[in-house]
Amino acid sequence: MAHYKELGLVSTKQLFADAVKGGYAIPAYNFNNLEQMQAILQACVETKSPVILQVSSGARKYANATLLRNMAKGAVEYVAELGVKIPIVLHLDHGDTFELCKDCIDNGFSSVMIDGSHHSYEKNIELTSKVVEYAHKYDVSVEGELGVLAGIEDDVVAAHSTYTKPEEVQDFVKKTGVDSLAISIGTSHGANKFTPAQCTRNEQGILIPPMLKFDILEEIEKRIPGFPIVLHGSSSVPLELVAEVNKFGGAMKDTIGIPEEWLRRAAKSAVCKINIDSDGRIAMTAAIRKVFVEQPGEFDPRKYLGPARDALKTLYKYKNINVLGSAERVK
Numbered sequence: 001m002a003h004y005k006e007l008g009l010v011s012t013k014q015l016f017a018d019a020v021k022g023g024y025a026i027p028a029y030n031f032n033n034l035e036q037m038q039a040i041l042q043a044c045v046e047t048k049s050p051v052i053l054q055v056s057s058g059a060r061k062y063a064n065a066t067l068l069r070n071m072a073k074g075a076v077e078y079v080a081e082l083g084v085k086i087p088i089v090l091h092l093d094h095g096d097t098f099e100l101c102k103d104c105i106d107n108g109f110s111s112v113m114i115d116g117s118h119h120s121y122e123k124n125i126e127l128t129s130k131v132v133e134y135a136h137k138y139d140v141s142v143e144g145e146l147g148v149l150a151g152i153e154d155d156v157v158a159a160h161s162t163y164t165k166p167e168e169v170q171d172f173v174k175k176t177g178v179d180s181l182a183i184s185i186g187t188s189h190g191a192n193k194f195t196p197a198q199c200t201r202n203e204q205g206i207l208i209p210p211m212l213k214f215d216i217l218e219e220i221e222k223r224i225p226g227f228p229i230v231l232h233g234s235s236s237v238p239l240e241l242v243a244e245v246n247k248f249g250g251a252m253k254d255t256i257g258i259p260e261e262w263l264r265r266a267a268k269s270a271v272c273k274i275n276i277d278s279d280g281r282i283a284m285t286a287a288i289r290k291v292f293v294e295q296p297g298e299f300d301p302r303k304y305l306g307p308a309r310d311a312l313k314t315l316y317k318y319k320n321i322n323v324l325g326s327a328e329r330v331k
């Protein structure tokens with residue numbers, strides 16, 4: 001058992017309260033390895049932003065739970081060395097069982113998500129409540145989810161049943177005791193969030209996805225005022241990064257993300273955690289491909305992982321400053 005407080009981590013409690021009040025969102029960046037963690041920490045220290053280091057169950061298997069716990073401990077010492085003691089949360093992304101959430105809580109995580117959104121409403125409440133009961137004994141925050149995020153196979157425009165139902169949120173929050181709620185208002189995971197057929201073209205010929213359901217978000221905010229809301233599937237999938245991947249031999253097609261202005265708008269509301277994974281993957285891939293094409297004789301991993309780390313750091317700094325509004329919030 002390693003409690004997160006022993007590692008110097010914090011839960012989401014105070015960070016979310018400040019973010020809701022301040023009209024910004026805390027970045028939740030997914031990571032699997034050293035370079036990604038370095039980039040996230042350096043970017044957040046340089047922009048004075050609180051940060052959520054986010055680990056999926058796949059990432060945890062990939063990286064190893066013991067190494068991750070020690071990386072998180074190292075992260076706290078590293079930011080102090082860098083000179084700005086930003087608050088760091090270690091969060092389980094899309095936990096799907098009580099056992100996984102418990103294992104993370106017992107191994108230094110300060111926040112867990114229990115994603116019961118694919119279950120019936122009643123089963124979701126039952127599973128989420130069980131995780132909350134255990135987590136709160138240890139002061140660990142819990143994120144629940146209502147509504148299913150649309151994938152590329154679903155018709156986001158027509159499949160209204162996948163959006164969060166505002167009439168359920170108050171009951172869900174009360175019955176489960178969750179600390180934050182992930183909602184579905186039209187974002188989705190991955191780099192291909194919509195089909196081109198679902199989009200319209202602007203004057204520059206750029207594909208614009210269907211507008212997020214801000215009306216649903218507003219209705220949710222009315223029903224649970226000030227309650228922390230989480231937005232998954234929030235990569236913007238920048239055209240220039242995809243172009244860079246493809247320029248250096250990649251084959252990413254029909255990529256469409258969430259426009260930055262929409263995320264900025266969401267961050268100004270009760271949305272206080274924004275999840276970003278895919279954009280980091282694309283930035284890293286573009287940088288590595290560039291080295292491989294331009295310097296084919298290079299075989300020192302530092303020579304391609306280093307530029308990938310720099311590209312990630314640039315991306316995260318940009319997001320903190322221009323999209324999430326989390327920069328300069330650590331005093």
Ligand code: G3H
Pocket residue numbers: 030056057058059093094189277278
């Ligand atoms: O929401 C899912 C995250 O992007 C994590 O993806 O399960 O491939 O690590 P992963």
Ligand code: 13P
Pocket residue numbers: 030093094188189190191231232233234235236275276277278279
């Ligand atoms: P993206 O695929 O849009 O980056 O979303 C990541 C996410 O929601 C992780 O939980």
Ligand code: ZN
Pocket residue numbers: 094189232233275
């Ligand atoms: Zn997600």
